[in-house]
Amino acid sequence: MPSLSVSEYSLVYNAFSFTFAAMFATFIYLVLSRGNVAPKYRTAITMSALVVAIAGYHYLRIFESWQAAFVIDPNNAEAYIASGKPFNDAYRYIDWLLTVPLLVAELVAVMSIAKGKGWLTFRLATAAALMVILGYPGEIAADTGTRALWGFLSTLPFVYILYELFVGLGPAIQNEKGEAKVLLRNIRLLLLATWGFYPIVYLIPIISGGAAATAGVIMAVQVGYCIADVAAKCGYGIMIYAIAKAKTDAEPAAAQMPAAAALAGD
Numbered sequence: 001m002p003s004l005s006v007s008e009y010s011l012v013y014n015a016f017s018f019t020f021a022a023m024f025a026t027f028i029y030l031v032l033s034r035g036n037v038a039p040k041y042r043t044a045i046t047m048s049a050l051v052v053a054i055a056g057y058h059y060l061r062i063f064e065s066w067q068a069a070f071v072i073d074p075n076n077a078e079a080y081i082a083s084g085k086p087f088n089d090a091y092r093y094i095d096w097l098l099t100v101p102l103l104v105a106e107l108v109a110v111m112s113i114a115k116g117k118g119w120l121t122f123r124l125a126t127a128a129a130l131m132v133i134l135g136y137p138g139e140i141a142a143d144t145g146t147r148a149l150w151g152f153l154s155t156l157p158f159v160y161i162l163y164e165l166f167v168g169l170g171p172a173i174q175n176e177k178g179e180a181k182v183l184l185r186n187i188r189l190l191l192l193a194t195w196g197f198y199p200i201v202y203l204i205p206i207i208s209g210g211a212a213a214t215a216g217v218i219m220a221v222q223v224g225y226c227i228a229d230v231a232a233k234c235g236y237g238i239m240i241y242a243i244a245k246a247k248t249d250a251e252p253a254a255a256q257m258p259a260a261a262a263l264a265g266d
């Protein structure tokens with residue numbers, strides 16, 4: 001770990017703190033709003049809430065690890081130097097391994113797909129997990145060649161996910177109605193824009209000439225992942241809720257309560 005100025009250290013510190021707050025607040029919002037959507041969409045909201053809960057927990061651990069990895073330089077109160085304890089980046093990948101499959105699953109869960117929903121969820125979730133697993137050896141590699149190789153392998157399942165979302169799911173989105181259709185098109189774009197950010201952040205150490213450990217690179221990678229995580233988990237989760245709410249509002253009340261409809265002899 002390189003030494004950091006007080007403002008460099010604080011920027012990353014505050015980014016972790018903000019990201020934790022965003023995850024926590026989104027969790028509360030989703031839990032409180034879950035009852036506003038029809039029962040068949042509640043699983044999607046539950047998955048969104050799980051994503052921000054899992055990520056919030058991991059941000060707390062990353063935050064702790066960041067604090068432990070640095071101490072004030074005894075010879076210079078204006079700088080932070082490495083404490084000797086490693087900064088644990090593995091939390092991020094464990095977090096992704098759990099949350100990224102859930103993010104694709106919640107999108108499928110909120111859509112009206114007549115057949116093969118389970119199999120589609122399985123394919124997307126497996127590809128998502130594979131993408132994260134293949135990216136990790138490159139993330140911790142010291143040399144750029146290894147980083148590039150695993151980064152390339154991880155891009156293959158990533159491209160498959162984009163193919164399914166933009167080509168495979170096309171007809172299903174076309175069949176949706178009104179506001180839900182617009183929101184579904186937009187959430188796909190949000191996913192593309194936010195998920196596309198991660199490989200770019202991953203490339204920073206390669207672009208900057210393999211200088212994985214300079215203060216600038218560490219700051220860019222950590223703050224970059226924080227911004228992407230807030231958009232891809234909190235922003236996305238709230239959009240999933242908006243889709244579920246739009247579909248709930250557009251459906252006749254009887255369709256939302258099959259049991260009640262049956263009782264009424266409907």
Ligand SMILES: *C/C=C(C)/C=C/C=C(C)/C=C/C1=C(C)CCCC1(C)C
Nearest residue numbers: 135151154155158195198199202232
């Ligand atoms: C909440 C966390 C999310 C949505 C994380 C998404 C992560 C990715 C889309 C990562 C993709 C990567 C590649 C496509 C290649 C390089 C390695 C990764 C893992 C950064």
